Amino acid sequence: MVAQKRIDYGFVGYQVPTKPRATRSPRKRDTFQRSVEHNQMCAIDLLATVAAGTLLQEKQNPITPGDGSSKKDQHGFVKEEGQDTNKPFKAELPNEASCDRRLQHGFVKEGCPDANKSLKAELSDDVSSDRKCFSAFSSQVYGQNHCSKENPHLEIDGHSCMASIVTSYSCSERLVADVLVDRKSHSEMKNITSKVELGSSGYPDCSDCNLDVDVSKVKDELQKSEKVPIGTATGACCVEELMDEKPQAPIGLGGNAKLSGYNDSVPSSSLFKGCKNVTVVSRDDDENFSGCAHPSSKTKSFRSKTCIGDQRIRKRLASKYRKVARESKHETLSNNAVDKNFNRVYNSQKNYHKRQISQMNIPFKKRKIFDCNSTSNSNGNIRSGCTYYLPNNDTNQGVSCSSSRMRKDPGKSSLEAYRHSAVRSRDSHVKLRIKSFRVPELFIEISETATVASLKKAVMEAVTTLLQGGLRVGMILHGKKLRDDSKTLLQTGVSHDNQLDALGFTLEPNSSQSLPLTCAKDSLHVPTADNMPLSLIGHTSSPSVIYPTPMIHGFSDAEHQVTSLGNIVESDHDSAPSSINTLGEKRLIGSTELVTIPEMDTEGLAMLPVNQKPKRTEISQRRRIRRPFSVAEVEALVEAVERLGTGRWRDVKLHAFDDAKHRTYVDLKDKWKTLVHTARISPQQRRGEPVPQELLDRVLTAHAYWSQQQQTKQQQLKHHPETCLLL
């Protein structure tokens, strides 16, 4: 490559950290400049080589240099290089010193500090400019990384929930994050509303909690109603956002729930990531359906639609629920809106790649609502109901008028009535509604020319991936976990009015990321020892606390609510083992209302079955949880390495996995190692989740490229040590 003969020093983007980047003398500067050019060329070569088709396509839709994209890149670089940008002077010196003492000497010799300083400043400027150019370049080449705040699609209107596109998360994300941080007051999560109805007659047991069970009950009721929740086109995930007024969105979770629509409960969050939410549809029907007034939803219709296309998802959802605090600002998108969104998406999207970010936490929140009509109350029938919101909701709810209202007025009276009724007969039913849970952010990249179907498919895949781990249901009463599945609701007190307030369900997502060990599919639950929830799984008492996954960006209102309830515990997707502590910390960060958490933790621990502790301990001792890399993560890694090269794992981590705390640079390095190995062996020999051949090809290409670069550098050093001096 052309680059080989040239000196690479100074190029931040691709160069190895060790090399000197800037020089103080004019001559050196020129050299530097050249090196930069050279680097760029290298980069281009690499890109051309590596990126092949995709990149080329992207090039066609280059982002204008001036826009935010460039900024992002720049930003990214800054981070990469670290200190350089920020502290051109000080930072650089040390680096250089380490890299090349000669340089340093020269520098020192030059003598006057001031002169040096100015020079350095200039150099740094140059560097930055170079970087800019590079970034612009890279952005063009990579196309994918442009999430400038300026991009229209990135912005989220309060209500607009779009399918977002995401670019490479690395740089762009960061920028966006920086910019958007302020806005993220809202949760980034998308909510999937689900409606779950519980027939109280059943047992409180976990088994009961299973969607299937509930579903059947619900189903019956639903059948009565004609409405059909909507199958959104996405089929895959239709999440409905809950409107305050029309809280319920039936969801495909569990047997009961159906995903009616996929909404972004918190737009801002989506922005944060630079992605928009993928909204699928919520129909008016849904709303009606969801309406508290209509406790009975159409299960059947739901079910039929539920088929969304991917039973897997459904299953998973069913298996696990998370409580979702409903976001006050849910809005249902009309079809039109959806269409618009899609258009936007398409426009913005360049690649068909869908990505999930490392952050893929799955914070699902679940809301519960008890419906009991006053009328029914008189009857003593639970079903009558009023919608009862769990405490969680209340907190958040400022938004949900219905919930708060329900609770206060009708709710209580109804509750009392309910209680009485409960006392009278054991036949009374408890109806629960779980409106929504959150879905972690999904990033989807799709070409403009892609069909709607493909986008849907992409969304589906993303959702599927998220839910892969499966979900588990836990119940919390008055902040305590209900572990005895054999107890009846009555015995547990769930059927009593007071209890309702304190009742909470938790969904523990076993996402690969969050809870790798608990892979329903693998049937390996044991491992999760680290995670309390996981450990709990094996036990009769399934009541694990729901952990709202700590979002990277902060907690959503819902989460806060949950916290207030004390029902929810967060599971840290990142660190399953120390979930509690971690959670607590995160919460603190995210919100002020953390008080409950500590208690929760304590209780939780205390409550934990004897078995649990040992398990946990054992597991923790053994090692941290295994968290297989998802395809999305692999893609992120590959992309980062393509850009940064091997040997800069810290930078790779910072760029592509900064939010994935459980991925250390060592992990990334190891993963790359295994990827290279995987790419070299025959497909038949590969195990685990198959990695797209395209990615493996990129791995080999990038690996080859960077290996060569390394050799070249070494040779240069050997043969032309003086170059260092010159530079």
Add this chain to the structure above:
DNA sequence: ATTAGGG
């Protein structure tokens, strides 16, 4: 704290 490699 990082990086590189072996296990």
Add this chain to the structure above:
DNA sequence: CCCTAAT
């Protein structure tokens, strides 16, 4: 993923 040596 873990562990370790070398930076």
